[in-house]
Every structure is written in structure tokens, then in C-alpha cells.
Amino acid sequence: MSTTAETLETATGIPNGKLGIWLFLASEVMLFGGIISSYIVLRMGSPIFGVPPREMLGVPLAMINTFVLITSSVTMVLALASIQKGNRSAFAGYLSATLLLGFVFLGIKAYEYHHKWAEGITLSGSLFGSFYYTMTGLHGLHVIGGLIFNSYILVASLTPSRRGDSKGEGWSGSITPEHHDRVEYAGLYWHFVDLVWVVLFPLLYLI
């Protein structure tokens, strides 16, 4: 993305915040990669890996959840585009939509958990259950983390602060069109969370 006016020269030529978030995401790839590979190995190799019938997995709900996360990803990137253009109301609207969709995802997930548990897919009931709750649970924690990050961005951009240097357009917070790096970083993280779900969905529900 185009760098902002305030971007300082760094030894790497990349803003330190961006470098940091990409390194963090690389370590996250390893975290999820480890769990996903062991899932694949056990699913293909273990003689006692029973997969519940598709009707029990609730594919339609998971598909809706995929749409919810994809939509939240596009609203996040539109929020970034809005703040780059200095459009405050569009930025606030898109970011709020992203947050709302994140909560919808968690709500649907909670309903799914409740339903699956009642149907006998439990954490210690089977290998599939263990993997299902570990993988989606870890992903759910990341969604919660993203919600916290995005909430901070929303609050920091809308509530007045000393650093606020509004140019008469109502940008009174510490995040403004001139200082919007953190919006980009929050976006990177949020898209990664979406990306992980895109991998988990076929692995757990479709194949």
C-alpha cells in the first residue's frame, strides 16, 4: 500500500509496524500449519478417525459463516480505502460493519458448538471432535483478538485525543488520514483470520 506522509525511514525500507505484523503472521502460519498438518496426517493415517456424517456437521451454517467472514474482510479493506480518502463517515460505517460481522460469526459459531455438543460431537468424544474444537476454538480466539484490535481502531479514530490534528473534517482521534498505519495493520490481521477460516472450512466440513 502507498506509504503515508509520516512514514519514517527505516533500516529495512518497510515501516517497522508492518514488518512486525508480517513476522507475527508468519509465526501464526506455523501455529495453524502445525495443527492442520497433524489433522491431515491423523485423518489420512489413523484407523480410528471417524468422521461424522455430513448432515451432523451443518455445512449450510458453516457456509453462511464463510460468507460472513469474507464480507467482513471486504468491509475492512473498504474502511482502509475510506480513511485513505479522508471519508470519515464511510470509514466509521465500514469498520463498524466489520465489527458487527465478527460478532455474527462468533454467534453462529456458538450456536454450532451448542448443536454439535448436543449431537455427541464433543471435545474428548472422538479424534474428529478434538480437532474440530481445537482448530475452530483457536480460530475463534483469533476472531476475538481481531475484534479487540478493530474496536481499538474505531475508538482511537473517533474519540478526541491530544494528538488529533483534524483539518476541519472531524478527525479528532489519534488515528487520522495522516496517521492511519494501524488501520492497515488491523486489516492485515483481520484478513489473516479470514484466510485461516477459508482453509479450515473445506478441511473440517467438506472433505
Add this chain to the structure above:
Amino acid sequence: MVKTYLAVFAALAILTVVTVTVTQLHLARPVAIGIAATIAVVKVSLIALFFMHLKSERGLIYAIVFIALVLVGLLGFILLPDIAHACAVCFSSQGGAPGLARGFYWGTLLLLALPFFLVITIATAIVLAAKKKGSHV
């Protein structure tokens, strides 16, 4: 820019519908897995390239992503079911070739001896160098 985002969004939505629809066709399992994996890779690439702006990033960011992907690839390879199920010390009991077990043991001993050999060599070299220097003073 906004148009690109919306186009990517449309592509992601369509691919989601496609990947779910394909599972209803009851294809042969390897084919189904292949299609699901391909669609997932395309979707992940779309998100990374356009939403995460990887497309317009510079070398260092690519290097970080590349290292992560290589390590995950290695992980997947190491954990391949065939390898995971192989039993390194079952040569003799599984009816392997005669002498294989003995070769395995000697190999282990050799590998164990190697670090000791290296450390001793380096230590000797350092001691000799120090002595030589001392004699000159």
C-alpha cells in the same frame, strides 16, 4: 481500487458456492480433495494478494511469507502419513533385509561420534594455536 476489492469479494463468494456445490456431486475422493484444495489455494491467494496488498509489497515481506510457507511445507512433508507410520527401528522384526539392523546401529554410532570428533578437533586446534603463540612471546 474499490472496484478491485468488490471484484475479489465476488470471486471469493462464487468460489465458496462452487466448493460447497462440488461436494454434493459425490465425486471420487481424491478428485474431491483436489478440487477443494485448489479452490482453497486460489481463495487464500486472492485474500493475500489483494486484501492484504501483498501484490504491491516489497522483497522483504515476500521473503517472510516465503519462509513461513517453506517451513509449513516441510512440516507437511515430515508428517506425511507414510513416513509417520514408518518404524525406523523395526527393520529386523518386520523381516527387512539381513544386516540392515546392524547397518542402522553403526550409522547411529557414527552420527553420535561425529560431533565429539568435531569438538575434539577444534579444541585441539585451539590449544595448539595458543601454545604456539605462547612460545613466541
